[in-house]
Amino acid sequence: MQEPSKAAKPGDLALLLDARGKPFLVRLEPGGRLHTHRGVVAHEDCIGRPWGSVVRSHRGEPFYLLEPSTEELIRYLPRQTQILYPKDIGYILLKLAVRPGRLILEAGTGSGGLTLALAQAVWPLGRVITYEVRPEMQALARRNLERVGLAEMVTWRLRDIAEGFEETEADALFLDLPEPWAYLPQAAAALRSGGFFGAILPTANQVIRLLEALPAHGFGFIETVEVLLRPYHAVGWRFRPADRMVAHTGFLIFARRLLEPLATEEGTLPSALEEEEKEEPHEAFQGPV
Amino acid sequence: MQEPSKAAKPGDLALLLDARGKPFLVRLEPGGRLHTHRGVVAHEDCIGRPWGSVVRSHRGEPFYLLEPSTEELIRYLPRQTQILYPKDIGYILLKLAVRPGRLILEAGTGSGGLTLALAQAVWPLGRVITYEVRPEMQALARRNLERVGLAEMVTWRLRDIAEGFEETEADALFLDLPEPWAYLPQAAAALRSGGFFGAILPTANQVIRLLEALPAHGFGFIETVEVLLRPYHAVGWRFRPADRMVAHTGFLIFARRLLEPLATEEGTLPSALEEEEKEEPHEAFQGPV
Amino acid sequence: MQEPSKAAKPGDLALLLDARGKPFLVRLEPGGRLHTHRGVVAHEDCIGRPWGSVVRSHRGEPFYLLEPSTEELIRYLPRQTQILYPKDIGYILLKLAVRPGRLILEAGTGSGGLTLALAQAVWPLGRVITYEVRPEMQALARRNLERVGLAEMVTWRLRDIAEGFEETEADALFLDLPEPWAYLPQAAAALRSGGFFGAILPTANQVIRLLEALPAHGFGFIETVEVLLRPYHAVGWRFRPADRMVAHTGFLIFARRLLEPLATEEGTLPSALEEEEKEEPHEAFQGPV
Amino acid sequence: MQEPSKAAKPGDLALLLDARGKPFLVRLEPGGRLHTHRGVVAHEDCIGRPWGSVVRSHRGEPFYLLEPSTEELIRYLPRQTQILYPKDIGYILLKLAVRPGRLILEAGTGSGGLTLALAQAVWPLGRVITYEVRPEMQALARRNLERVGLAEMVTWRLRDIAEGFEETEADALFLDLPEPWAYLPQAAAALRSGGFFGAILPTANQVIRLLEALPAHGFGFIETVEVLLRPYHAVGWRFRPADRMVAHTGFLIFARRLLEPLATEEGTLPSALEEEEKEEPHEAFQGPV
Structure with missing residues (x-):
């Protein structure tokens, strides 16, 4: 079970939400990349960042970095x-x-x-x-x-x-x-x-x-x-x-x-x-x- | 937290349901008594009995002995x-x-x-x-x-x-x-x-x-x-x-x-x-x- | 079918609502009386009164005189x-x-x-x-x-x-x-x-x-x-x-x-x-x- | 208001439902044609036909001819x-x-x-x-x-x-x-x-x-x-x-x-x-x- 932590770690499941709230669920790993219609998000831009932060795709589009709820x-x-x-x-x-x-x-x-x-x-x-x-x-x-x-x-x-x-x-x-x-x-x-x-x-x-x-x-x-x-x-x-x-x-x-x-x-x-x-x-x- | 067990023990919370399903929640203790419109149930008649059993009041009315759910x-x-x-x-x-x-x-x-x-x-x-x-x-x-x-x-x-x-x-x-x-x-x-x-x-x-x-x-x-x-x-x-x-x-x-x-x-x-x-x-x- | 009218007439079905909204449905007739816990309402106090008026029981309690909806x-x-x-x-x-x-x-x-x-x-x-x-x-x-x-x-x-x-x-x-x-x-x-x-x-x-x-x-x-x-x-x-x-x-x-x-x-x-x-x-x- | 009738008449509003229940609402008139993905229905094939009949498009696909409800x-x-x-x-x-x-x-x-x-x-x-x-x-x-x-x-x-x-x-x-x-x-x-x-x-x-x-x-x-x-x-x-x-x-x-x-x-x-x-x-x- 993922332990509560202040910041995203390698191996964590992360929920990335774009500015409209569209969700992407990813398992963070060094070198990983999330491909979306709003650009590519590098996992390394997430790792070490506090939950609740904004990360940006290569096109500069914002994504919220959140820990997923059980729901x-x-x-x-x-x-x-x-x-x-x-x-x-x-x-x-x-x-x-x-x-x-x-x-x-x-x-x-x-x-x-x-x-x-x-x-x-x-x-x-x-x-x-x-x-x-x-x-x-x-x-x-x-x-x-x-x-x-x-x-x-x-x-x-x-x-x-x-x-x-x-x-x-x-x-x-x-x-x-x-x-x-x-x-x-x-x-x-x-x-x-x-x-x-x-x-x-x-x-x-x-x-x-x-x-x-x-x-x-x-x-x-x-x-x-x-x-x-x-x-x-x-x-x-x-x-x-x-x-x-x-x-x-x-x-x-x-x-x-x-x-x-x-x-x-x-x-x-x-x-x-x-x-x-x-x-x-x-x-x-x-x-x- | 009450541990799962086969039978009711002293100190357990027990749910007693009469034949119509009317609920009574009691904490079992030696010498305890539950007073209902269908008679008195002695806690000692419950203690040691498997959950799911029927116990009877002094008037012979049946009560189901159940462990309460969280709900x-x-x-x-x-x-x-x-x-x-x-x-x-x-x-x-x-x-x-x-x-x-x-x-x-x-x-x-x-x-x-x-x-x-x-x-x-x-x-x-x-x-x-x-x-x-x-x-x-x-x-x-x-x-x-x-x-x-x-x-x-x-x-x-x-x-x-x-x-x-x-x-x-x-x-x-x-x-x-x-x-x-x-x-x-x-x-x-x-x-x-x-x-x-x-x-x-x-x-x-x-x-x-x-x-x-x-x-x-x-x-x-x-x-x-x-x-x-x-x-x-x-x-x-x-x-x-x-x-x-x-x-x-x-x-x-x-x-x-x-x-x-x-x-x-x-x-x-x-x-x-x-x-x-x-x-x-x-x-x-x-x-x- | 009761025709729309400004005022209550003999033979009309009337809905009398007390101050809390409790309803009484009566067919108005000269000499008729509605008995309620808040007193007696004489039908003659209703007949000829505009719908939406207040009539009072013999104890002075108010009742609204309304035409009933189909509902x-x-x-x-x-x-x-x-x-x-x-x-x-x-x-x-x-x-x-x-x-x-x-x-x-x-x-x-x-x-x-x-x-x-x-x-x-x-x-x-x-x-x-x-x-x-x-x-x-x-x-x-x-x-x-x-x-x-x-x-x-x-x-x-x-x-x-x-x-x-x-x-x-x-x-x-x-x-x-x-x-x-x-x-x-x-x-x-x-x-x-x-x-x-x-x-x-x-x-x-x-x-x-x-x-x-x-x-x-x-x-x-x-x-x-x-x-x-x-x-x-x-x-x-x-x-x-x-x-x-x-x-x-x-x-x-x-x-x-x-x-x-x-x-x-x-x-x-x-x-x-x-x-x-x-x-x-x-x-x-x-x-x- | 469209009068009830046994059969569809010119000027009637007709509801045509294909075999899956997909609805088409048309006003019947001599020479009229309804174009659908399942072919063309000639209004003249509807006029005079009893409500509840099946009419067919030029491709032979069935359509039910119904009088529309108020709903x-x-x-x-x-x-x-x-x-x-x-x-x-x-x-x-x-x-x-x-x-x-x-x-x-x-x-x-x-x-x-x-x-x-x-x-x-x-x-x-x-x-x-x-x-x-x-x-x-x-x-x-x-x-x-x-x-x-x-x-x-x-x-x-x-x-x-x-x-x-x-x-x-x-x-x-x-x-x-x-x-x-x-x-x-x-x-x-x-x-x-x-x-x-x-x-x-x-x-x-x-x-x-x-x-x-x-x-x-x-x-x-x-x-x-x-x-x-x-x-x-x-x-x-x-x-x-x-x-x-x-x-x-x-x-x-x-x-x-x-x-x-x-x-x-x-x-x-x-x-x-x-x-x-x-x-x-x-x-x-x-x-x-």
Whole structure:
């Protein structure tokens, strides 16, 4: 993981933004060159410069030298597949209790966007174990995490999860694949009791199939949400929502692995309460504050 | 930070959910008792039981014994003020590059919801320094973080930030107070060059004032977004959006501390591109993948 | 239909709003009395007074005397069932080309909210024919339209549409019932070629079934949308979205009755283009402007 | 207004959709020809054909012959300015009680999209009076309404409303111009007591100025909303929200012209209740149902 520093160093990932804000993500190395429509930026003009400085291309055009945020690392990740969006990833981390020291399973790896965020969040004592069946995807994801110095937090498995996960006591498990309902026995076997389950799916048809399948495999307190990011024109004298937005990336489904499925008042495994019905926070906590 | 474990231990925070999903958050201690409308649950019936188990009240009513997620810890935090919502916090963590080892400033502390998430994310080598002027709020937030074992990651400052922050090289800084535009000199002085700035504000009027003030203090690449969480009825045979939702918690404003403010093509500090205009990710990265 | 007038007359529907904006909808009649928590308002104190006046209860509390908008007439309609929301109705009127002179079919009638809007929109030469199987619902809807003077625009049929519609050349047809896919042969028989079809459904499961069934019955150019109404605090010095909102009323499905179903490039009846793909308006029109 | 008919006639506006759904709006005339990338369609091949038929270009490519809906007429209107969207117009019609027989004022005319919907809704006894200062815009809007046979419902005024409206007893008035707060005295003078006021504005800054100005000019029960249209992929086996959407067209502001402004409990003119606080409908109505 790139350490915070005052100035850009060789090997750092740098975000160069031109005067209009167009982004270029580069790994700085002596002799490296970034080619843009506004001229060539020599990496050596960046190395040693404080973050937040302006560097200039050979044509004199200014570029801002910035350290990429996690959001930018994910958004600008080299990729071959649709990646999870930061808006979704941020919420997933909180819902799955992804914390230092945890053991997190993921399938499939894809281009590694979520893998990156998971690895950073469990650092330094935890572990992410990610399954992928396509060797070229795994290789891409691994390079993506090597580039940000997080590959060593990850165990890379090239394996079809239809054969099961090798782990049995994962704290959380996330499925980003088209038919998660087909792998619920494997998921239930890999998660410890009480563990956190998550999945993302683009269509309502897929969500319906997953929601129907989850209770039979010991999952309860099922929730489904969408996270929407509404961008605004960030200009003080004409503040307004942007004209267009990404309207859908996927439905997020969360559930808990229960040890003892139980008939509830409605005759099934418990569903999560609607947001509105949930107990007010200050009432939820009991005991000495 | 509560370590993952198979079974509930004394001192653990436990989430007890009744058969309808109504939540109770308790700190388990020998002899403790949880009083609910469905009877009394003895903590000793929980201690030593695997997470995901069912325990019963003295009236025989079932309660699920679960480890709280980060999202639940925040949502059910004892509080006296409106807290940031998990949907917002998850995104803030990625936008401010809150990672292990980082130095993060926050003002005001409030009930400590964001403080908790920040402390967990910078663990074990980083530091959160949080400013608050109301002693009773600071005390509440500190108790909230002690309860989850994260108080030692935080430096608690009881001080008006009008007098300035004591730090000068913070990696990121978040303002959750009504008039953030009044503290931009202090914020700029506390952030290292290239550092990450964030704020949350409920009204458009406040956002407009902040957007107008930011460029004059060396902040650029300003973005404003809202994060919306749309809940669904998570029932397979009648899957649909929930009838009502939380429609607004706040506008999120993000910016970068620049070393060299620069006239851009539009004559001001650079604005962030609209989502749509941003370079496609695979084009943004240049160099050996 | 209540005619516009300067002052309230006997027989008019009046909206009385107390000083906090709490609404009371009354039909003014000599001797009538409105009982509220802020006292009794005599109808005779309203009759003859200009709209926009203040009248006072026997306790001296002020009430604003207003003519109800169409939106308020629908929203405050006496009802026994969930009604369509004005946000949905306004869009339906434009999508189904509900205009003066048109013949519109509706099933079921429900409490008559949509019926009211349809009847007003086809006035004076058109006709709304509405089907309902529950006599008490039909009676309520009829009273609701009599109250606003629109009942004579409507033909009220007490009949199960499983037996078919009596009409064969309707310009548009709207289904507000739980299983619209079961009545598509009847709907296709009742609509003229090229006619407009619409439906509203609360769950994704229902939408999926309808979308699957429509093409086989000669319907094409199928579209599905949700209309969301985001309310704001309309206060100048702290303008912001309201805290909560109605998040879902129903999915709206629209289609056209085609004379000649045709294999398209994707092998099925044509789907409507996504919003984004649609031709830009100025390009769509050809010929002398 | 184009009358409903079984078959296309000379002079009709026809919507021709190719096999992918790409729209072409044409006015049918003997000898007319529509040129497309899929070949030329002779108008004479359309005239006399039932709506919903397939006609073919000289290359044999199919086109569906459809009568345009009101939504399509507005969306495909030849224009030089941004027009109001159908999602907004439908709601405006209900909020302003635009009904047959009403007198509606509008400024500015723009390309005539709202004018068209207003004229259709007040037909045959009402009147729309629309103000515009740019002669070429007025000419375009007039041609647009002539094309759909609604121009005779409209009085076209080429005049700056800073000089006031000529009318004094309008039932409703809508302002679609950048600084509506500058014309509130004129608007108040033109509206009858109790009349309906509406405006659309793109930025929060403008809304704030209008909200601040309205109470001083006798307007009360002020509301602000956004109408959002969320499109879906209307395909049964993979039903899901569309990837992108129009995220903002404008804020809608509504108010009522009061005869007697009155101090309320909060010391100002009454504000509309939040959606949530509004009286439940069945409680709002009092009297014999």
